[in-house]
Amino acid sequence: MSRFIDIAALADIPPQGARVVRTPQGCVAVFRTADDRVFALDDRCPHKGGPLSEGIVHGASVTCPLHNWVFDMATGQAQGADSGAVATHAVRVEGGRILLDASAIRRVA
Numbered sequence: 001m002s003r004f005i006d007i008a009a010l011a012d013i014p015p016q017g018a019r020v021v022r023t024p025q026g027c028v029a030v031f032r033t034a035d036d037r038v039f040a041l042d043d044r045c046p047h048k049g050g051p052l053s054e055g056i057v058h059g060a061s062v063t064c065p066l067h068n069w070v071f072d073m074a075t076g077q078a079q080g081a082d083s084g085a086v087a088t089h090a091v092r093v094e095g096g097r098i099l100l101d102a103s104a105i106r107r108v109a
C-alpha cells in the first residue's frame with residue numbers, strides 16, 4: 001500500500017491555483033480546481049518543458065503557459081489535436097490537508 005505525505009493545507013492553494021513540490025526527480029505541480037478537487041502532475045510539459053504550475057486551470061484541465069496545450073489533470077493526457085501525456089501522481093484531501101503519494105516524492109534516504 002502506498003504511503004501519503006502531508007504537503008500543505010487545501011487552503012494554502014487558491015482555487016484554480018497550484019503549488020510546486022520539489023522532489024529529487026523534479027517538481028510536481030499540485031493543482032486545486034474551482035470545486036476543490038486536487039490533482040498532482042509533473043511540473044514539466046511534455047511538449048517543451050513548460051511549467052504547468054503556471055498554467056491556467058479550467059474545470060479538471062490545465063493549459064500550459066507556453067504554447068497552450070491542454071491536459072486532462074485526471075489522466076495527464078493532452079486533449080484535442082495535441083498528443084502526449086504528463087505523469088500524474090495520486091493525491092487526496094483529508095481533513096483539509098493535501099496528501100501526496102510518497103512515491104512521487106521518494107526522498108533519498
Ligand code: FES
Binds near residue numbers: 048050064065067069
Ligand atoms: S511547452 Fe507546454 S505547450 Fe509547449
